[in-house]
Amino acid sequence: MNFAIRPTLHGYDTVAAFAQALEIGPRDLIFTQRILHDSFMQDLSAQPMFYDDYCAGEPSDLAVDAMLGHVRGLQFDRLIAIGGGSILDSAKVLALDSDLDVASLFKPDVQPGRRAELVLVPTTCGTGCEVTCVSVFDFPAIGTKIGKAFDAGFADKAVLVDEFMARIPYPVFATSSADALVHALEIYLAPKATAYTDMFCLSAIRAILEGYIRIVEEGLETIVQDARRYLIASNMAGIALANILAGGVHAIAMHFGSKHHVPHGEATRLFLPPVFEIYHEKAPDGKIADIANLIVEVLGKRAAGQSPFGALDALLAQVVPTKRLSDYGMKADEMAHYAERVVETQQRLLVNCYVPLSNDDIARVYRQLF
Ligand SMILES: [Fe+2]
Structure with a gap:
């Protein structure tokens, strides 16, 4: 068994307190979104670089190549990335000491060192990628997203700043927090899960579900009130993710998200x-029983009269609405082919399934959601 928490963790209430504590200055490169810079960082003397100058959505290999072309001409001692998972994942590659393009960097056994100190500051509460060494990019030429773990991708510091959550757009909150929930649920069930990852996963699952119930019962203003809770929950799920990868849900989602441009x-x-x-059908008495019990406990009367995962779906539908697969653009005759592509391209995630998922299982998932 191995377990590690790599970057040191730091938390501040405000952006000003964060900037003061880190003594941010002209030898720092701040890589962020223009709107975040304009809202919170205009007074800082650091050099800015804006993700939105290169990419509108989630990063493609070619967009990150363009970022690399710019960053390799800059002089800085510290790269401070402030943003969602797309920005932090890109920053891990921008901080590498290499002249290679992304396609070459993603080849097996390519592991450059780092050219500068790296600080990762999440402004969403989802990916937990401030504590992982993995970068996930879309490769449109091959039609899927691919993740790669870089040894030098771990930051020196991961910093949680509550104030950034005050401006989070609702759809970003919804999808990012749901992703953190999925990380925690999948890793809890992973065959390689340990007592340490279990502890972080269970805390994250409980915190996010309790937060969602507060949103449904008390309103959207609870998101800002619970900012620290969400940031820590997604960070905890990220700590688990840094040690054990997610599983079958992510495998199917990575392919579908790339194909139909659905937020992760x-x-x-x-x-x-x-x-x-x-999973519940195939092995109801394993660790999934713990998850079912936790859902029933936290959801209380909301879980009455339905299966635990049906109740979970009903709660999620109120916070993170989704569409039918056909409404995302999938065709009925594509199910078998999609399942084959998932099995072909996502083995690094599929090996972490609670119980193995066959092509037929994956096709059944599509049928159910179609
Ligand atoms: Fe994820």
């Missing part, structure tokens, strides 16, 4: 209930 957290939330129903 929306895609993982979409496929969670049917995959977990299959």
Whole structure:
């Protein structure tokens, strides 16, 4: 068994307190979104670089190549990335000491060192990628997203700043927090899970579900009130993810999300209930029973009269709405082919399934959601 928490963790209430504590100055490169810079960082003397100058959505290999072309001409001692998973994942590659393009960097056994100190600051509460060494990019030429773990991708510091959550757009909150929930649920069930990952996963699952119930019962203003809770929950799920990869839900979502341009957290939330129903059918007495019991306990009367995963789906539908697969653009005759592509391209995730998913299982998931 191995377990590690790599970057040191730091938390601040405000952006000003964060900037003061890190003594941010002209030898720092801040890589962020223009709107975040304009809202919170205009007074800082650091050099800015804006993700939105290169990419509108989730990063493709070619967009990150363009970022690399720019960053390799800059002088800086520290790269401070502030943003969602797309920005933090890109920053891990921008901080590498290499002249290679992304396609070459993603080849097996390519592991450059780092050219500068790396600080990762999440402004969403989902990917937990501030504590992982993995970068996930879309490769449109081969029609899927691919993740790669870089040894030098672990940051020196991961910093949680509550104030950034005050401006989070609701759809970003919904999909990112749902992704954190899926990380925690999948890793709890992974065959390689340990007592340490279990502890982080269970805490994250409980915190996010309790937060969702507060949203449904008390309103959207609870998101800002619970900012620290969500940031820590997604960070805890990220700590688990840094040690054990996610499983079948992510495998199916990575392919579908790339194919139909569905935000990552929306895609993982979409496929969670049917995959977990299959797990529950195949091995109801294993660790999935703990998850079922936790859902029933936290959801209370909301879980009455339905299966635990049906109740979970009903709660998620109120917080993170999704569409039918046909409404995302999938055709009925594509199910078998999609299942084959998932099995072909996502083995690194499929090996972490609670119980193995066959092509037929994956096709059944599509049928259920179609
Ligand atoms: Fe994820």
